Amino acid sequence: MIRExxxxxxxxxxxxxxxxxxxxxxxxxxxxxATRAAILALAAVGLNIALGIGGLVSFGHAxxxxxxxxxxxILAYHAQSFTPLDLGAFSIAGTKSMPxxxxxxxxxxxxxxxxxxxxxxxxxxxxxxxxxLAFAQMFFYFSISWSTYGGExxxxxxxxxxxxxxxxxxxxxxxxICFVLLCLVLFLNARxxxxxxxxxxxxxxxxxxxxxxxxxxxxxIKLLAFVxxxxxxxxxxxxxxxxNRFVSxxxxxxxxxxxxxxxxxxxGVGRLMGPVVGASLFVLLEHWLGGLTEFWHIYLGTIxxxxxxxxxxxxxxxxxxxxxxxx
Amino acid sequence: xxxxxxETRNLCKSFGALTATDxxxxxxxxGEIHAVIGPNGAGKSTLIQQICGGLRPDNGQVMLLGKDVTxxxxxxxxxxxLARTFQISALAMExxxxxxxxxxxxxxxxxxxxxxxxxxxxxxxxxxxxxxxDRVGLLxxxxxxxxxxxxxxRRQLEVAVALTLAPRAFIMDEPMAGLGAAGSKQLTDLLDGxxxxxxxxxxxxxxxxxxxxxxxxxxxxxxxxxxxxxVEDIRASGAVREAYxxxxx
Numbered sequence: 037m038i039r040e041x042x043x044x045x046x047x048x049x050x051x052x053x054x055x056x057x058x059x060x061x062x063x064x065x066x067x068x069x070a071t072r073a074a075i076l077a078l079a080a081v082g083l084n085i086a087l088g089i090g091g092l093v094s095f096g097h098a099x100x101x102x103x104x105x106x107x108x109x110i111l112a113y114h115a116q117s118f119t120p121l122d123l124g125a126f127s128i129a130g131t132k133s134m135p136x137x138x139x140x141x142x143x144x145x146x147x148x149x150x151x152x153x154x155x156x157x158x159x160x161x162x163x164x165x166x167x168x169l170a171f172a173q174m175f176f177y178f179s180i181s182w183s184t185y186g187g188e189x190x191x192x193x194x195x196x197x198x199x200x201x202x203x204x205x206x207x208x209x210x211x212x213i214c215f216v217l218l219c220l221v222l223f224l225n226a227r228x229x230x231x232x233x234x235x236x237x238x239x240x241x242x243x244x245x246x247x248x249x250x251x252x253x254x255x256x257i258k259l260l261a262f263v264x265x266x267x268x269x270x271x272x273x274x275x276x277x278x279x280n281r282f283v284s285x286x287x288x289x290x291x292x293x294x295x296x297x298x299x300x301x302x303x304g305v306g307r308l309m310g311p312v313v314g315a316s317l318f319v320l321l322e323h324w325l326g327g328l329t330e331f332w333h334i335y336l337g338t339i340x341x342x343x344x345x346x347x348x349x350x351x352x353x354x355x356x357x358x359x360x361x362x363x
Numbered sequence: 364x365x366x367x368x369x370e371t372r373n374l375c376k377s378f379g380a381l382t383a384t385d386x387x388x389x390x391x392x393x394g395e396i397h398a399v400i401g402p403n404g405a406g407k408s409t410l411i412q413q414i415c416g417g418l419r420p421d422n423g424q425v426m427l428l429g430k431d432v433t434x435x436x437x438x439x440x441x442x443x444x445l446a447r448t449f450q451i452s453a454l455a456m457e458x459x460x461x462x463x464x465x466x467x468x469x470x471x472x473x474x475x476x477x478x479x480x481x482x483x484x485x486x487x488x489x490x491x492x493x494x495x496x497d498r499v500g501l502l503x504x505x506x507x508x509x510x511x512x513x514x515x516x517r518r519q520l521e522v523a524v525a526l527t528l529a530p531r532a533f534i535m536d537e538p539m540a541g542l543g544a545a546g547s548k549q550l551t552d553l554l555d556g557x558x559x560x561x562x563x564x565x566x567x568x569x570x571x572x573x574x575x576x577x578x579x580x581x582x583x584x585x586x587x588x589x590x591x592x593x594v595e596d597i598r599a600s601g602a603v604r605e606a607y608x609x610x611x612x
Binding site: 239247 | 457475
């Protein structure tokens with residue numbers, strides 16, 4: 037059994053050590069895999085705020101992931117084709133600058149989360165799951181029919197977007213960017229969890245009636261958590277599209293939403309590092325087992341089943357010997 | 364004549380053919396403990412719900428400190444000074460005792476939008492939470508998880524959370540529920556000391572506690588107030604005994 041705080045540092049160091057080793061061993065593909073794990077982890081960290089702390093089982097987080105992806109795709113597409121982006125009343129130029137893309141992705145996915153949250157937070161349980169799924173499906177089908185930006189075929193971006201002072205085409209440098217963002221968001225998440233707002237959110241999940249009786253509005257607290265959650269997953273979407281230099285409707289798919297939930301369950305619901313462990317393991321299995329058999333999901337399913345049955349606190353709960361996220 | 368802190372005027376609520384609350388008018392005066400008793404199904408819980416904002420009455424008014432709060436939300440009523448304890452403890456079981464009290468203090472502060480500060484390091488919240496825990500004798504249990512508390516301690520924590528709100532009126536829904544004789548006695552002493560802080564509307568089945576604490580008693584049967592008055596009058600009233608004990612037996 038190991039203290040969770042030590043374990044958390046170990047996990048982060050592990051995720052950092054793999055690409056550094058790959059760099060010395062000259063295995064750029066391994067760096068890309070680690071980058072993929074970091075980005076999926078970031079997306080799941082976003083979901084974990086809503087799902088883990090707030091108890092909001094969103095089965096539509098791919099919607100924010102896709103919004104982030106398409107923000108990157110559309111802005112970069114207009115930049116690479118030197119065409120202005122027509123927004124009706126006025127038009128703007130595209131951009132290849134990561135910080136600007138991130139900012140737009142954060143704002144738009146946060147805004148989407150606010151609207152979706154307003155409408156779906158009135159429901160709970162299975163209905164909440166279904167409504168969030170329905171919203172994500174709307175985005176999915178819209179993106180398929182949006183021929184301006186590739187429709188079903190998606191949108192390719194030829195050169196990765198730039199970050200001032202860095203060469204983003206160098207795998208290790210791009211990994212660095214994603215890793216730093218992941219650490220930053222994890223730090224924010226940790227602060228949020230221990231803050232008065234986190235306390236209220238945590239209570240709003242467990243006993244909404246109590247939260248109301250002390251004069252707080254559980255709806256508004258959950259809504260804000262949902263917005264923060266959606267914005268973070270949107271940021272991850274922009275990075276994911278940049279990693280692949282490609283964005284397609286797949287990013288909006290319900291399989292993607294399901295994947296995020298699976299990542300969290302594997303790592304541990306509501307655990308700070310749960311998404312990081314889940315995403316790392318997922319990418320590892322996808323790579324190793326995916327090389328052996330096309331049906332590697334069977335093994336993933338088996339692992340998920342074992343965790344749900346025997347380690348309710350996920351891998352982190354299993355390793356720390358503590359089932360509950362909150363100790 | 365003093366202004367009542369809390370007052371209901373001709374509250375009515377029915378569910379289909381069932382009239383759960385029928386023209387109920389009661390008031391809560393400063394410094395008193397006003398007990399509401401009645402057999403099961405008399406409409407006590409429905410009454411509490413309407414006072415606290417969980418249910419909207421079909422008719423009638425709820426007045427808090429002279430203001431009509433009939434259509435105000437639960438949160439708004441809490442902010443206006445109403446503190447409620449639940450019949451079945453509504454506590455965040457995964458959280459520590461201190462955190463449960465901190466939540467009350469956070470509600471009282473009215474500023475939940477703090478994302479950076481540590482909740483347990485926020486001096487304004489912590490002082491308030493610890494004072495409330497101290498008052499109910501749970502201060503040394505602050506780090507314990509709520510799920511590990513005994514039933515009696517949870518009942519005390521319910522009261523502590525209400526205390527953090529520094530309310531103008533307490534609404535207590537069967538605070539003695541499930542307590543043994545010793546626990547009941549302990550909580551009775553605690554509530555006895557609270558009346559100076561704010562009056563208590565006490566819904567309770569434990570008659571020993573009611574007679575030990577109440578200044579006035581209202582008897583509710585089938586949604587109607589059949590008697591209200593000082594303890595001695597109610598105790599002496601034949602009609603009450605018949606209606607209440609007759610139906611309860």
